[in-house]
Amino acid sequence: AQKITQTQPGMFVQEKEAVTLDCTYDTSDQSYGLFWYKQPSSGEMIFLIYQGSYDEQNATEGRYSLNFQKARKSANLVISASQLGDSAMYFCAMREANFGNEKLTFGTGTRLTIIP
Amino acid sequence: DSGVTQTPKHLITATGQRVTLRCSPRSGDLSVYWYQQSLDQGLQFLIQYYNGEERAKGNILERFSAQQFPDLHSELNLSSLELGDSALYFCASSVGDGRAADTQYFGPGTRLTVL
Numbered sequence: 001a002q003k004i005t006q007t008q009p010g011m012f013v014q015e016k017e018a019v020t021l022d023c024t025y026d027t028s029d030q031s032y033g034l035f036w037y038k039q040p041s042s043g044e045m046i047f048l049i050y051q052g053s054y055d056e057q058n059a060t061e062g063r064y065s066l067n068f069q070k071a072r073k074s075a076n077l078v079i080s081a082s083q084l085g086d087s088a089m090y091f092c093a094m095r096e097a098n099f100g101n102e103k104l105t106f107g108t109g110t111r112l113t114i115i116p
Numbered sequence: 117d118s119g120v121t122q123t124p125k126h127l128i129t130a131t132g133q134r135v136t137l138r139c140s141p142r143s144g145d146l147s148v149y150w151y152q153q154s155l156d157q158g159l160q161f162l163i164q165y166y167n168g169e170e171r172a173k174g175n176i177l178e179r180f181s182a183q184q185f186p187d188l189h190s191e192l193n194l195s196s197l198e199l200g201d202s203a204l205y206f207c208a209s210s211v212g213d214g215r216a217a218d219t220q221y222f223g224p225g226t227r228l229t230v231l
Contacts, residue, residue: 033216045206045222047118052216091159097216100172103149103161104208104220 002027004092006107013082014115020067021077021110023092029053031097034075035104036066039089048090051075079112087114119143120223122207128229134195137226139207141188147171147212148190149220150182154203165190166212197230204228 003026013019025034036048051059051066059066067076079086089111093104119142129135141148150162152175161174165184176182179197184190194201204227208220 031216033218035219037222043204043227044118044224045208047219047221050217050219093159095216095218095220097214099214102147102164102210102212102214102218103172103174104151104159105161106159108158 002032002094002096002105004094004105004107006092006110008110009108010111010113012113012115015084016081018078018080019082019086019112021079021090021092021112023075023077023107025073025075025092025094027073027094027096029096029098033095033097034066034068035093035095036064036075036077037091037093039091039109041088045091049077082114084114084116087112118221118223120207120209120221122205122223122226124226125224126227126229128231129197130231131197131199133197133230134193135197135228137192137194137205137207137228139190139192139209139223141190141207141209142221145209145211145221146188147210147218148184148188149208149210150176150190150192151206151208151222152203153206153225154200157203159206162192171212194228199230202228202230 038046092107162176164172207223
């Protein structure tokens with residue numbers, strides 16, 4: 001069964017610093033996808049970045065990058081030059097690549113607070 | 117804006133009642149997913165529809181049901197409501213091609229409060 005673990009319930013980071021949010025996963029599948037979502041206090045879930053299990057390069061999207069270490073089964077999110085608007089809950093999620101089992105399995109999330 | 121719409125945004129009702137949550141997927145997406153987010157259970161997958169047919173079921177109670185209509189919008193019906201059903205209900209949509217990269221985009225959610 002798929003499992004996602006986020007061990008940091010909360011983090012406080014100074015504005016303009018970089019921050020790393022940890023995520024480890026467990027799956028027996030060879031083909032899978034890893035996702036990060038942001039949930040601001042307003043409640044919506046915003047897709048940030050995707051990493052495929054066969055991707056050799058780490059994914060990047062603007063200030064977001066994913067530090068993918070397949071052997072360690074980790075997919076940490078790195079936010080560079082943090083901004084006040086980055087304060088939110090961040091969820092790591094995983095899905096398998098097969099029909100009929102396309103659900104996302106989520107971690108418990110990390111609440112990030114950016115300090116001015 | 118993800119392109120996924122959900123109505124209503126807020127819903128307050130009493131125990132024992134029945135409610136319907138509505139979702140319209142992004143243009144071109146065939147798969148619709150329903151998730152429940154509560155403080156004690158976190159984000160849980162409920163059910164998935166693909167092009168009008170049920171494709172996968174998760175931790176969905178028997179009191180809950182869903183369907184996807186020919187125009188691809190979906191409804192989640194919650195009946196005999198209990199206090200513990202209070203949660204944020206998300207709809208998400210994706211192309212539904214089974215690839216790992218098939219990203220799910222979430223709607224703004226419906227916050228259900230059962231009194």
